[in-house]
Amino acid sequence: MTASAKYLDKPEPRWQVILALVAIGGIYLALPSWFIVGPTWLLPVLIVILLVPTIMTHRTGRHSLNHALGILINAIITIALIGSVVLLVTALPSHRGQPLRLLGSGAALWFTNVLVFALWYWRLDGGGPTVRDKRREFGSRSFVFPQMQIEKVERGRFSVERWRPGFVDYLFIAFTQSSTFG
Numbered sequence: 001m002t003a004s005a006k007y008l009d010k011p012e013p014r015w016q017v018i019l020a021l022v023a024i025g026g027i028y029l030a031l032p033s034w035f036i037v038g039p040t041w042l043l044p045v046l047i048v049i050l051l052v053p054t055i056m057t058h059r060t061g062r063h064s065l066n067h068a069l070g071i072l073i074n075a076i077i078t079i080a081l082i083g084s085v086v087l088l089v090t091a092l093p094s095h096r097g098q099p100l101r102l103l104g105s106g107a108a109l110w111f112t113n114v115l116v117f118a119l120w121y122w123r124l125d126g127g128g129p130t131v132r133d134k135r136r137e138f139g140s141r142s143f144v145f146p147q148m149q150i151e152k153v154e155r156g157r158f159s160v161e162r163w164r165p166g167f168v169d170y171l172f173i174a175f176t177q178s179s180t181f182g
Contacts, residue, residue, distance in 0.1 A: 011133045016167040017122065020115045021047050024077055027108050032097065035105050037083035046076055063130040070123050081112055117174035122167050132164060140165050143173055
């Protein structure tokens, strides 16, 4: 069995997604209270409460429930992010808060936005991580990654003949999309 076939047979790691969710909860706790909708502790607690059954459903093979819980977590985080961005934008003209604090909060919300979009891309591309694991096919169905641009005969030379995207690849797309002005 070649190294690329072993990679393709190996399920996609989930620890990177868990780390991103924990980072979002930590960023939310670090924001000033006037940029948070509801109690400061609510979003991190909801993430942890929903993350436990999400991990359990993945481990027990209940993939449709796992997918639904993942979408629910992403939706809750997205709503919290939108609320925080609205509060930040409304605070700007009123000169509420110190400029450096506003800038830092804006940067934290931008980074959260990158993580949120990476989570959505990872969750939805090709039917989600479980479906991608079952398909075991090259590349992505919704995005064009650099590895997919290599000619088929050249893929072996670059060790990407059976490549498929992981969470870090979706994080890269989210970062580049959030960093452009186009």
